[in-house]
Amino acid sequence: MTRKLYIRPIALADSPQSEEGEAVRLGGAMVWASRFALIVREGGRILSRDRVSASRMNSALDALPADLGAAAEAQWASLRKVHAPIHLELKGGGVRTIRLDQPQVMGILNMTPDSFSDGGQFLDDEAEASAHASAMLAAGAAIIDVGGESTRPGAAAVWEGDEVRRVVPMVEKLSAMGAAISLDTRRPAVMEAGLAAGAHIINDVSALRHDPRSLNLAAASKAPVVLMHAPGKADDLHSAANYDDIALGVFDWLEASRDAAIAAGITADRIILDPGFGFGLTLAQNLTLFNALPMFHALGHPLLVGVSRKRMIGALSNEAPAHQRLGGSIALALKAMEAGAHILRVHDVPETVQAVRVWRGLRDAALTDFSQLPS
Numbered sequence: 031m032t033r034k035l036y037i038r039p040i041a042l043a044d045s046p047q048s049e050e051g052e053a054v055r056l057g058g059a060m061v062w063a064s065r066f067a068l069i070v071r072e073g074g075r076i077l078s079r080d081r082v083s084a085s086r087m088n089s090a091l092d093a094l095p096a097d098l099g100a101a102a103e104a105q106w107a108s109l110r111k112v113h114a115p116i117h118l119e120l121k122g123g124g125v126r127t128i129r130l131d132q133p134q135v136m137g138i139l140n141m142t143p144d145s146f147s148d149g150g151q152f153l154d155d156e157a158e159a160s161a162h163a164s165a166m167l168a169a170g171a172a173i174i175d176v177g178g179e180s181t182r183p184g185a186a187a188v189w190e191g192d193e194v195r196r197v198v199p200m201v202e203k204l205s206a207m208g209a210a211i212s213l214d215t216r217r218p219a220v221m222e223a224g225l226a227a228g229a230h231i232i233n234d235v236s237a238l239r240h241d242p243r244s245l246n247l248a249a250a251s252k253a254p255v256v257l258m259h260a261p262g263k264a265d266d267l268h269s270a271a272n273y274d275d276i277a278l279g280v281f282d283w284l285e286a287s288r289d290a291a292i293a294a295g296i297t298a299d300r301i302i303l304d305p306g307f308g309f310g311l312t313l314a315q316n317l318t319l320f321n322a323l324p325m326f327h328a329l330g331h332p333l334l335v336g337v338s339r340k341r342m343i344g345a346l347s348n349e350a351p352a353h354q355r356l357g358g359s360i361a362l363a364l365k366a367m368e369a370g371a372h373i374l375r376v377h378d379v380p381e382t383v384q385a386v387r388v389w390r391g392l393r394d395a396a397l398t399d400f401s402q403l404p405s
Contacts, residue, residue, distance in 0.1 A: 033072045035098045036278060037105045039063035039324040040081065042368065044396035047403045052085045057327035058112035058131055059370035060393045070098065074274030108330030113372065114299065116254055116332075118210050118230040126210045126230075128172050130332050133367045133386050136173040136212065136375040137166035138338065141196040142180045160203050167209055170383035173231065175375060176200050176224070177214030181235050181309075190217040194224075201227040212256070216240035218247045225251055231302075233334075235260055235309070237287040238294075249295030256334055257287045259306035269310050276315045277322035280305055285329055302373065304334040308341055316342045320362065323369035335366040336375035338382075360385050 043062040046053045053062040064084050070077045082090045091102050116128040128134055139159065163174055178196035179188040197213065197220060204211050205228025212231035213224040218241050221232050230253060237257040238244040248255050259280050262269030273279025284303050292298055305326060307316055316337075326333055337343075343358030344350050350358075356378050363374050363382050367389050376382045 033070055033077065033097060034282075035094065035102045035105070036067075036069040036071070036281065036325065037102065037109060037328050038067045038069060038277075038322065039065075039109070039327075040067050041065035042324065044393065045399065045402065047400065048396070049084075050403070052083060054084050054110050055112070056109055056324055056370040057333065057372065059327075059372060060132060060390070060397075061324070061368065061370035063109075063324065068102075069278070071275070071278060076275070104330075105328040109327045111327075111330050113332050116231075118254075120208055121205045121228040122208070124208070126208070128210060130372045132390060133371060134172040134373050135170060135379055135383050135386060136175050136334070136336075136373050137163070137169075137171035137379040138214075138375060138377050139163055139166070139174055139176045139200065140180070141176060141178045141200055156199065156203075159200055163200070163204055163209070164207065166379040167207065169380040170386075171379045173210045173212050173373070174204055175212045175214050175233055176204065176229070177233075178220065179215065179217075190219045193217060193220045198223050198227045201229050204228070216244070218243040221247055221251070225253060230254070231256065233304075234258065235306070237284075238291060239263075239287075245291065245294035245296070248291070252300070254300045254302060255291065255296060256302045256304050257284065257291060258304035258334075258336075259283050259287070259309070261310040270312075271310045271315060276311070276318050277325060280319060281325065281329070284326070288329060288331065298330070302332045302334050303329055304336060304375075307335070307337040313342055313345045320365060320369075323366065323371065327370060332372040333370065334373040334375060335362075335371040337362045337366070338374075338376040338378065356381060364389060 041064045043049050043053045043064055046062050049064040053064040055062055066082050068080045068082055094102055113130040115130060118126045120126055176197055178193040201211055201224050211229040212233045213221060213229045214233045215221055216234045216236040232248055232253050233256040235258045238248055261271035288301055291301055305319055338359045339352045339355045343355040347358055359378060363385055366374060374382060
């Protein structure tokens, strides 16, 4: 079996000066790490786990065996990578820029009858859907994510023609508003119709596996793509995640999906990764994966986290129904920001934007607190 090394940040800091300069910035976000675990695994067995400070990392990597060194160097460079802003061309002219040096909020707009949280609320009322989208933009959403198919466990399959009919009119309205728009779809016909109507980003919960045409279409479109982890097959995304180590298993899965996308012609700078919370994962797996989020910067791409109102929150709060999970959603959004997540996909935009702004204020204060510098 082939050995593999992983670099996992294990000590985060509010600012580099709090560690007297001995910390590195993760993924170009407002998060720093001073210590890391170097984990070597073979098959499903952990062979070693060594703790290394940022200042000692180069010497630690130099000491690795040849079969681990190159990949380790690539992960170390990826952890410190600063991601360029996403520039989206608007249909009516102009460019919408999504900066990735601070957390951005993606507002969810479900044009479905059966989504777990707000299914049916907007599908049959175009005026209400438009008003909701406008309110999310006014509240500070950087992107609106439009979906026409529920991907909750047990949801009925949707014919792609129906999905196009649900999604395209709203994409056209959002495009006229000058919004940045992502398409929450796994079907190439919907991708093609939505992009033609003015959408900018493909957000595929199957990581472009559901239909063999998706990879080539996404590559030809030049649109940014979100590749989400889901442990099941392309038509059964909620199959159980049977990994020896959930964090390392999801890391490997996303790495392989990323590599397949690049091999198909999707350039690395157009790839965003989503660990896929809630898809085929137990509560314990979700929590373990969330705590491991900083490690995913080692893949070298912006990170999207979508956990708003999800089942794990209900499981930790006396089975609160979806519409009563705001507190848990905000708690997880804050945790994701602490891990350096670049995009938060949420239902409750005003409340999340407020949390982002307060968190950003705290980070700004930490960065300008020069009393933490050595005398």
